[in-house]
Amino acid sequence: MPRTAYVNGRYLPHRQAAVHIEDRGYQFADGVYEVVPVYQGTLVDEELHLDRLERSLGELRIALPMARRALKLVAAEIMRRNGLTNGFVYMQVTRGVAPRDHKFPRKPVRPAVVMTVRQTRPLAPEVLEQGIKIVTLPDIRWQRRDIKSTSLLPNCLAKQQAYEAGAFEAWLVEPDGLVTEGASTNAWIVTKDGKLVTRSASNSILNGITRISLLKVAAAEGVEFEERAFTVEEALEAREAFITASSIYVLPVTEIDGRPVGNGHPGMLSRKLREAYIERVARTGTFRAEAAA
Structure with a gap:
């Protein structure tokens, strides 16, 4: 089936x-x-993704290009035209077209909207069985990481360095030694006493949608968690570590900078949370607040 894209009102x-x-x-x-991930033909956590899209646009003072209902209709149509069942819908909104000037355009311009899709395959079984390797790198990004901006050059450089080092991901580290997040993921550890830890949402990280939902899953499963920063050394001393993102859900980390995490194998809590998250997505298409009640 030929691929179709949506660009400014046209398929x-x-x-x-x-x-x-x-x-x-x-x-x-x-x-x-x-x-926005698509699982068995359903957009996962669609409302949360659109909430974050609106927030990011508001922080940059870009108008919402169309009503939320219209965005949903376009997403559904682009999925239909591409026969998408498992993968993701990519949505991008820019300030629009204007003569090149660092300042915002003096006259109002229409925001530009692009949507594309990509079919994805499940992770190879050995990735889940063995876990992944990560490397740590200095965090050289700007101070508004909470905005899901298209300005991703530092993230691309980090991903390339990780790839060249034979790692799946890079964890970005501030000068004080605290981990912020991955180049395209959120970072988590499980302490020796079994407590789940991930950095609190602030301008320092992108508040991942899978991160938000997984905290609700953890609460529903009775897992104690704490939102705070942690160091690389604390991660190396932890029982488990893992990353989350819309494209991979929960993925165990078994090696950091060439050193094993825990016993060097995916941990039980990482597996449990991944299974619980996927089960809820398969059942509801999202993690509903009432499930945690």
């Missing part, structure tokens, strides 16, 4: 889809995006 063959050369997203990364 186009993927190869023909394009934006104007003076789109501010192209020239200044003046825009935001969302990656």
Whole structure:
């Protein structure tokens, strides 16, 4: 089936889809995006993703390009046209097209909207059985990481360094030794006494949608957790570590900078939380608040 993209009101063959050369997203990364996972034909945590999209747009003073209901209709249609059952919908909104100038356009411009999809395959069984390797790198990003901006060059550099080191992901570390998050994931550990720890939501990290939902899952499963920063050394001394993201759900970390985490194998709590999260997604398409009651 030929791929179809949505660009500013039009459904186009993927190869023909394009934006104007003076789109501010192209020239200044003046825009935001969302990656909404699709599981068995259902958008996972769609409302939470759209909430975050609206928040990011508001922080950059970009108008919502269309009503939320219209965004949902476009997402559903782009899924239908591409026959998407498992994968993700990529949404991007930029300030729009205007003569190149660092300042915002003096006259109102229409925000530009792009949606594409990608089919994905399940993670290889050995990845879940063996866990993943990560490396730690200095966090050189800007101070508004809570905005899901299209400005991702530091993240790309970190991902490339991780890849070249034979690792799956990079954890980004501040000068004081505290881990912020992964290049495209949230970071978690399980302490020796079994407490789940992840950094609290602030301007220092992107508040991942899977992160939000997994905390609700943990509460429903009776898992004690704490939202705070942790160091690399604390992670190396932890019982378990893992990462979360919309594209991978929960993925155990078994090696950091060449050193094993715990016994060097995926931990029991990581497995339990992954299974519980996927079970709830399969049943409801999202983690509903009433499930935690």
